[in-house]
């Protein structure tokens with residue numbers, strides 16, 4: 001029987017995803033798939049979606065077995081009251097590798113003090129040798145698909161890595177902590193702090209005046225997670241007081257970050273425009289196809305979102 005798959009992301013994404021999805025369906029042995037951007041809601045078996053897509057009201061999709069998100073973050077869809085179907089988020093090898101590269105690159109920038117030399121080609125011989133990675137403790141808040149991969153990559157470079165998550169983890173080569181005491185301990189050693197938590201009511205303002213004060217003086221913050229993880233005013237105050245040495249921010253409460261936002265002009269903030277990582281069509285299409293294959297054969301879906309936890 002034909003499997004009807006509705007592509008409900010923004011129209012410009014159709015050109016990017018159509019062929020990779022068709023290829024992945026074929027490779028997964030899904031030979032009879034009708035993939036389109038429009039079809040009668042009551043005939044749809046699976047909805048592939050992304051934020052600001054064409055479907056906001058899921059109630060007419062009475063036959064749909066799952067909603068398959070193209071994005072890792074699900075805060076824009078998880079609380080949609082019309083969504084009664086199972087929701088799977090994106091865990092994509094390409095997306096993970098992109099995040100590992102962004103996090104590793106920006107960690108090394110701050111660890112090596114690269115700016116000092118790159119931005120000062122002025123004839124001054126500044127012979128300050130950076131410490132080795134083994135003397136630069138790094139903490140990652142969030143040990144999910146992305147946090148764990150970044151932690152393992154940084155540990156492989158020699159950084160002592162502490163990770164913190166809601167449930168206690170055991171990751172080889174990382175010091176894993178959980179709970180409030182665990183958070184305080186994880187912050188207390190973090191010369192470089194990386195935020196890879198999702199946006200949920202519990203994670204809002206994880207970095208606030210209290211938690212910023214628990215970091216070692218001069219700590220560097222990288223936030224490729226979500227803008228809501230940080231109390232912006234508290235971060236600006238901590239930067240101005242010297243408590244925080246630098247913040248490299250990829251995600252913001254409002255995106256694009258408005259030109260007048262103080263983050264743009266701050267000398268010790270680096271803004272990157274939500275480019276830390278993106279879903280990669282070829283590998284993501286394989287994840288979508290695998291979930292449809294599972295759905296059709298009655299196997300549990302991968303990467304299901306816990307609606308109560310919000311991620």
Ligand code: NAP
Pocket residue numbers: 072073074091095099141142143144145146147164165166167168196197198199200202203224225226250251274275276277278311
């Ligand atoms: P994930 O696999 O769901 O992992 C989330 C991690 O956060 C888990 O370790 C989870 O703990 C932990 N966590 C959640 N709530 C917590 C809480 N209240 N207290 C302590 N820990 C908590 O997500 P992911 O795939 O790694 O992605 C993480 C986030 O990265 C996404 O939600 C998205 O916001 C962001 N992201 C950004 C970009 C970008 O380009 N900037 C790209 C992709 C994703 P448990 O392990 O115990 O569940």
